[in-house]
Amino acid sequence: MNILVLVKQVPDISIIKIDPVTNTLVRAGVPSIVNPDDLAGVEEALQLKARYGGKVTVLTMGPQQAQNMLYSLYARGVDDAYLLTDRKFAGSDTWATSNILSSMIKTLPYDLIIAGYQAIDGDTAQVGPQIAEFLNLAQVTHVSKIIEVKDQKLIVEKKYEDDTHLLSVKLPCLITTLKSMNTARLMRADLAMDIEEKPIHMISLNDLEINETEIGLKGSPTRVKKTYTKEVIKRSSPIEITPKEAAMRILSLVK
Amino acid sequence: MSYQLYLEAVNDFTNRFVKPLAHQVDEEEIFPSDTVKEMALHGLMGIPFSKDYNGMGSTTKAYVDAVRILSQSCATTGVILSAHTSLASSPIDTFGTEEQKKKYLSKLCTGEYLGAFGLTEAGAGTDASMQTTKAIDKGDYFLLTGNKIFITNAGYADVYIIFAMTDASKGIKGISAFIIEKDFAGFTVGPKEKKLGIRGSSTCELIFRDVKVPKENLLGEVGMGFKIAMQTLDGGRIGIAAQALGIAEGAFERALIYIKKRKQFNKRIADFQNTQFAIADMKTKLEAGRLLLGQAASDKDQGRPYTVSAAMAKLYNSKIAVEITDQCIQLLGGYGYIRDYEIERYYRDAKITEIYEGTSEVQKMVIAGKVINA
Amino acid sequence: MHKILIFLENKSEGLHPVGLELLSEVMTQTASLNDVEVDALYIGEKLSEDDIHQVKNIGTSNLFMICDSSLKYYDTHYYTNQVIQFLKEHPYDAFLIGSTLIGRDFAPRVSARLHTGLTADATILAFSMNEGSLLLEATRPALGGNIFATILCTQFKPQMATVRPGVFSICSHPSKAFNVTPINMYKQTLSPVEILSIQPNENEKVELDKAPFVIAAGRGVQTKFNDLLNIAENLHVEVAASRAVVDARITSKSRLVGQTGQTIRPKGYIALGISGAVQHLAGMDQSELVVAVNNDPQAPIFNIAHMSFICDANKVIDEILALQKEQA
Numbered sequence: 024m025n026i027l028v029l030v031k032q033v034p035d036i037s038i039i040k041i042d043p044v045t046n047t048l049v050r051a052g053v054p055s056i057v058n059p060d061d062l063a064g065v066e067e068a069l070q071l072k073a074r075y076g077g078k079v080t081v082l083t084m085g086p087q088q089a090q091n092m093l094y095s096l097y098a099r100g101v102d103d104a105y106l107l108t109d110r111k112f113a114g115s116d117t118w119a120t121s122n123i124l125s126s127m128i129k130t131l132p133y134d135l136i137i138a139g140y141q142a143i144d145g146d147t148a149q150v151g152p153q154i155a156e157f158l159n160l161a162q163v164t165h166v167s168k169i170i171e172v173k174d175q176k177l178i179v180e181k182k183y184e185d186d187t188h189l190l191s192v193k194l195p196c197l198i199t200t201l202k203s204m205n206t207a208r209l210m211r212a213d214l215a216m217d218i219e220e221k222p223i224h225m226i227s228l229n230d231l232e233i234n235e236t237e238i239g240l241k242g243s244p245t246r247v248k249k250t251y252t253k254e255v256i257k258r259s260s261p262i263e264i265t266p267k268e269a270a271m272r273i274l275s276l277v278k
Numbered sequence: 279m280s281y282q283l284y285l286e287a288v289n290d291f292t293n294r295f296v297k298p299l300a301h302q303v304d305e306e307e308i309f310p311s312d313t314v315k316e317m318a319l320h321g322l323m324g325i326p327f328s329k330d331y332n333g334m335g336s337t338t339k340a341y342v343d344a345v346r347i348l349s350q351s352c353a354t355t356g357v358i359l360s361a362h363t364s365l366a367s368s369p370i371d372t373f374g375t376e377e378q379k380k381k382y383l384s385k386l387c388t389g390e391y392l393g394a395f396g397l398t399e400a401g402a403g404t405d406a407s408m409q410t411t412k413a414i415d416k417g418d419y420f421l422l423t424g425n426k427i428f429i430t431n432a433g434y435a436d437v438y439i440i441f442a443m444t445d446a447s448k449g450i451k452g453i454s455a456f457i458i459e460k461d462f463a464g465f466t467v468g469p470k471e472k473k474l475g476i477r478g479s480s481t482c483e484l485i486f487r488d489v490k491v492p493k494e495n496l497l498g499e500v501g502m503g504f505k506i507a508m509q510t511l512d513g514g515r516i517g518i519a520a521q522a523l524g525i526a527e528g529a530f531e532r533a534l535i536y537i538k539k540r541k542q543f544n545k546r547i548a549d550f551q552n553t554q555f556a557i558a559d560m561k562t563k564l565e566a567g568r569l570l571l572g573q574a575a576s577d578k579d580q581g582r583p584y585t586v587s588a589a590m591a592k593l594y595n596s597k598i599a600v601e602i603t604d605q606c607i608q609l610l611g612g613y614g615y616i617r618d619y620e621i622e623r624y625y626r627d628a629k630i631t632e633i634y635e636g637t638s639e640v641q642k643m644v645i646a647g648k649v650i651n652a
Numbered sequence: 653m654h655k656i657l658i659f660l661e662n663k664s665e666g667l668h669p670v671g672l673e674l675l676s677e678v679m680t681q682t683a684s685l686n687d688v689e690v691d692a693l694y695i696g697e698k699l700s701e702d703d704i705h706q707v708k709n710i711g712t713s714n715l716f717m718i719c720d721s722s723l724k725y726y727d728t729h730y731y732t733n734q735v736i737q738f739l740k741e742h743p744y745d746a747f748l749i750g751s752t753l754i755g756r757d758f759a760p761r762v763s764a765r766l767h768t769g770l771t772a773d774a775t776i777l778a779f780s781m782n783e784g785s786l787l788l789e790a791t792r793p794a795l796g797g798n799i800f801a802t803i804l805c806t807q808f809k810p811q812m813a814t815v816r817p818g819v820f821s822i823c824s825h826p827s828k829a830f831n832v833t834p835i836n837m838y839k840q841t842l843s844p845v846e847i848l849s850i851q852p853n854e855n856e857k858v859e860l861d862k863a864p865f866v867i868a869a870g871r872g873v874q875t876k877f878n879d880l881l882n883i884a885e886n887l888h889v890e891v892a893a894s895r896a897v898v899d900a901r902i903t904s905k906s907r908l909v910g911q912t913g914q915t916i917r918p919k920g921y922i923a924l925g926i927s928g929a930v931q932h933l934a935g936m937d938q939s940e941l942v943v944a945v946n947n948d949p950q951a952p953i954f955n956i957a958h959m960s961f962i963c964d965a966n967k968v969i970d971e972i973l974a975l976q977k978e979q980a
Contacts, residue, residue, distance in 0.1 A: 036796040048798060098283060117772075121764060146794050146911075147772035152728075152760035161844035162728055164757045178848070183753050185664065186852045188725075193844040209294060210287035212344070213321025213334045218280040244769035248789065248802040253930075261949055261960035269945055269961040270971035273922055276943065277865050277887050 024077035024172065026068040027128060028101070029138040029150070030061040032085050032092040036143050048252065057092055060139030064200040066207040067169055068137055069100050075172055078102045080131065084112060084124055090223055097221045098210035109227040114240030117145070121153035122242070126233040127226060128158060135177065136197040140165050148199070155197040163192055164199040284340060288347045291320050300352035303478035304623050307470070309434055310478055313355055318389020322359065327371050331379050332387040338513075339575040342520040346571075349524025350531070353627035354478035356524055360517035361430040362386070365635075366393020369439050369510045370457065373498040382437055382457060394435035395514075396426035396458075396484050397507050404640055406507060407450045411486065413442035420444070420456065420496070422464075422489040428634070432482035433467040436460050439510070440484070441503045453503035457495045464489035475626035512585050514635045516574045519591035522599040522631035523567045529624035530560055533606035536613070547609070556605055563598040570594050586648045593641035596631035603628045654688045654786035656779075657742075657810065659735070659749040660707070662696035662726070667703045670750030670817035675710040677820035678748065681779050688779070688786065689713040691744075695734050697724035704832060711825030716742075720837040725850065726754045729843040732761045737838035739766065744810040745786040748777075751814035759814050769805025771813040775915075782806070788813065797911040797934035818861050818915040819938075858906040863890035865920040868909060868936070871896035872925020872946065873965045877903060880924070883972050892916070892936075894926050910935035925965035928953025 034053045042049050057065075068079045080103040081096050083089050093104040107127055115123065128136065136158075138151035148164070155162035167187070168180040177192045192198070228235065236242055264272075295316045303310050317323055325341035327333025334340070341363060349356030367386040370378055385391040402408040411424025422442055429438075438458040445452035458465060468483030498506050534557070537548040547553050574591040577584035603625040607614035614621050632638045656678055660671035675692060682688040691714040692707055698719050707715050718734050735758065739747065747762075749755040751773040763770035776791035790813040791802045805811040860866060867889055869880050874897045884891045892909040893902070909916060911931040921939035926932060928944070928951055936942070937956050944957035945965040954960040961968075 034795075036798065039795060039798055048795070094279075094283060095286075098287060116769070117760070118764065118767070118769065144795050145772075146792075146796070148756045149760040149763075149770060149772055152757060153764040156732075156761040156764035162757075162761075163845065164728075165753050182853065183726075186850050188850050189848040191846040191848055196844070209290045209320065210283065211319070211321045212284055212287045212291065212325070215283040215287040216280055216334055216336055216340065218283055244763075244767065244808050245771060245803050245805045248804050250794075250799050250801045252799050259954075259958055259960055261944075261954045261957075261962050263949075263962045266963050266967035267971045269963055269968045270975055272959070272961075273943060273945075273968070274887075274972060274975060276920060276941070277889060277922075 024071055024075045024135060025133045026071060026077060026079050027131060027133045027136045028061070028064050028068045028079060028081045029124065029136065029154070030065065030081050030083045030092065030096065031058045031139070031142050032056070032083065032089045033058045033142055033144045055088070055092065057095065058139050058142045059202040060141060060143075060200055062139075062207045063202045063204045064137040064139050065096060065099065065101065066205045067200055068135075069208065070205075071135070071169065071172070077134075080105065080133075082107065082124065082127065084108070084115075084120060093223050094218045094221065095210055095215075097218055098215040099208055100211070100214065103224070104221070105224045105226055107226045107231075111228050111235065111239050114243065115238055116243035116245045117147050117149040117153055118244050119238050119242045121150050121157060122237050123231065123233060124150070125154050125157035126231045128154065134194050136160070136195070138197065138199050140199040140201050151197060151199040158197070161192050161196040162198065163190055163196070166198045166200055167204060169198075169204075281340070284336075285343060285347070287320070288322070288344050291316070291322070292347050292351050296348055296355050297351040300355075301618075301620055301623070303352060303354050305617070307472070307477045309480045310352075310355060310358070311434065314358060314389065314392060314434075317355075317359065323362065323389035324367065324383075324387025325363065327367060327383065327387050331371070331383040332385075333383075334387075337575070338516060338578045339572070342516055342571065342575045345517050345520040346524040346527070349521045350528035352478075353521060353525050353624070354476045356521040357430060357476055357479050357518075358392075360514065360521055361395060362393045362435075364514035364517040365395030365430075365510055366435070366437055366439055368513050369395075369455065369497060369506050372509070373455070373502070373506050374457075375494075377494065378457060378497070386437060391436035392431055392434055394429055394431040394438045395510065396429045396432075396438050396440045397511075398426060398428050400425065400427055404637055407453070407504065409441060409443045409453050411440070411442040412446075413444050413454060413456060413491065415444065415500075416490075418493055420491040420493070422456065422458070422486045422491050424486050426484040426486075428471070428481055429484050430479055430481055430634075432484060433470070433480050438484065439497065440486070441507055444500050444503075448501060450504045451501045453507070454500050455497040455503040455506045456491050457497050458486075458489070458491060459495075462489050462491065473630075475623070475628070475630055477626075511636055512588050513578065515588040515592040515641070516571070516578065516584070518631055518635045519567075519571050519574065519588070519595040522592070522595040522628065523564070523571055525624050525628050525631070526560075526564060526567065526595070526599040526602040529603045529606040529621055529628075530564060532621050532624075533609045536610050553609065556609065560602050560605060563602060567591075567595040567598050586645055589636075589641040589644040592631070592636070593638050593645070596628070596638060599628035599631050600625075654685070655744045656682070656688065656690050656746045656748065656786070657739075657744040658690065658692045658712075659747070659755065660692050660694040660699075661750055661752060661754055662694075662724075666700060667694075667706065668750060668752060668817070669822065670752060670755075670815070672706055672710060672822045673817065673820040674748050674750060674815055675707065675712055676822045676825070677777060677815075678779070679711045679825045680823070681777055683825075685779060685781060685786075691716065691742075693735070693738060694718070695723055695731055697721055708827060708830045709824045710822070711827055712830060713828060714831045714833060716833050716835050718835045718837055723837065725847055726757075727843045727845060727847070728757055728761065729845065730840060732758045732765075733840045734838055735762050736765055738835065739810065746779075746788045747810040747812045749812070749814045751816050755814045759812060763812050766808075766810075768808035768810060768812055769803070771803040771805070774803075774813045774815045775819050776800075776802075777813070777815065787811075790815075793911065793934055797930045816915055818917065853906075858890065858904075860890050860892055860907065860909065860914055860916050860918075863916075864918055865889040865922070866892050866909075866916065866918045866936075866939075867922045867924065868892040868894065868926055869897050869903075869924055870894040870926030870932075870965075871900075872927075873969060874900055874902050874925070876966055876969045879969050879973060883969065883976065886976055894932050895929075908935075923953050923957070924968065926953050927951045928955065
């Protein structure tokens, strides 16, 4: 099975804090990680490879330092890696990003494309389905479990809010994965040590057949008018009271 | 860049598989078999050996960093790797025949086999030459009889490097080394010793009663055993120095977190000068320990003589491990004495590093010997 | 005429409230603008009279219904195609969809095919006239709820946004004209996805969004979660949990309140042992009354609480249990 996994390097938002004085985000010193939903996708791909044989290729669109992320994925056992990087890609919204990634994917062989459900920085959950649309592929988003591959079909479980669907999807298709699906494996120490031998295909705008008007800031249908952090208005000062007093006050409120 | 990623891999491994179990491993004296399996899956069991034998093809430095990082969370896990790599795999790598390397080293490096080393006897500790375990040449096999005590990884190892007297009349030159498999008839393992520290580590007696050892399992040549043992221990010392340093570093990190949080007399105890002086002392010792350890590993990797640098690394790091863990408990006060706070374990674990694989006294003999007789 | 379309999502017992919440909010937001028509599109098996009535009460101008038994259960291929064919015949300035799993599944495909902008998971909507054209400004949380971004799509139509359920309330608006127009299902090819089976989720039916009072457990009280369940049962209130408690598998995701869980606005929200990380606040800070109990005087939850008590939340739970026993 030829599996492509789309990955994104994101800041570890569990560590991000807001500067109480300037009310802006403190981004300095926040480590970068593989987006958790994407890492789960890599783990699923590696498990499928172990079951059915084949090749796992990871792709990312990002700045040069995303190479570090790709190396860490090599250390987990992926077979090939592509970094789509070009200053002209900067400022792309999800539509433009999906456009760029799709134009690359079109040139590669694949049976299955896996993308993380959503990125912890953008939180949109749009890139996966938009790529599926550009490539005219069947999709299942928010997959809770991959059951098996059978007769050119992928059997998956999708948990909706109230019920769970068991679905059979024709390959090739695109699925989006959730962090909760698995515990992604760690890097292997021996693979990590050999990382310098691994090639990363560096892809720039020139390598792609894509209209320059449909990428970057100018090629994005949406744009950000403004961003702001929520102003925190203290409603009351905290008081020290005994647990018993607190219990009584809470009970009287609820009644 | 790859070395950084390697260290990150070892750290991540330790945080996921080793750290969460460390307390229980000690409390319940459990040998962490599952962790050993995971170490194998993550490529940690053959770091300094050639890829021809399934090793990582890396350096002593890389191996020693792994032992150190593991020991920062769990000294038991650190010594399991150290004994396996330095004391079992290493002599086969240095002295073994091609067949022996193919048969044993390849499996030790993948972690399919766990290794151990048996030199110490009831009457032969520091005086290792007083071997009473005998191996009689019977033509197409050796007949092995005797007892070994205090053997690390005993009962879990698949392969043991055992030393025995093949010719008592030759003294030290009458000792030979053998590769013993766990299933050889006549070989049994005694019950697990109850220890002060590294309580998860399996330390037992080995009993050999007329064990038939095939001729091809002789390691090196007849009479070479003592030399093999001493050279192996030289390398093993570097591993233990790493374990000791890791123990000291682990305790230091925990104490540092505590002193920055804990307040008495309206200040953090980190703000008292006596605490600050203690931190400065410990930090300097750790740095000195790291440098000695680094030098020993580098000497070995570069093919320079490393007997003295290894001895100094072990002597110093084991000493500071005991001192630093003691000091760290003191900084935590009453909490330092409570087992749930996971610092007193470091104090108990540290002590063994001054004893096994050559006591600190032996290290001093080695160092002084080389210096005075140079 | 400026036109806004709202997608009405199907639920097994009728309409998903998010469709009505959106219709309501849009009606409110466009009240001061001239010439704005708000329509609704339903795709599914059928709509009950009750549901149609609800849609009417909010002030909707046109309700379009594409009904067919093959559309009973959500399918990406079918719904995407039906929506796109509909939009090709009925142009709109803006198209809003609830950011449910279904909405977030097909909205991106529609926006990709129509080459238009889509904002995800908006929590604030604003409409205005910009050079004679209806402009949507959709504001949404990002970076785990740490920042908010206001997004525009000025070059393409329809301007699309998925909108978070539970953020807006449903209220009636005076009805202008109301038309119900059934639309024949557009021709389409067989879906590449086959539904093999559907099972209801086993989680206890926790209806956090309907409860007037919610007690929430954070990491600080996770060992007493069962006690809280007992307390809640006696008081007839619901119990919610923070991410830490759900991740520790103490309770299921159905109780999760926060950026990746539910957004609720109960009358009273009692946060016990919750620090108040931004991701959690995103799910409850619009509650009418927030009471927070935490040992740490610096806990961020105190910044938004109406009543802030510094003490050990575990002990508070013990005291409540004791008081309840006395009264029994």
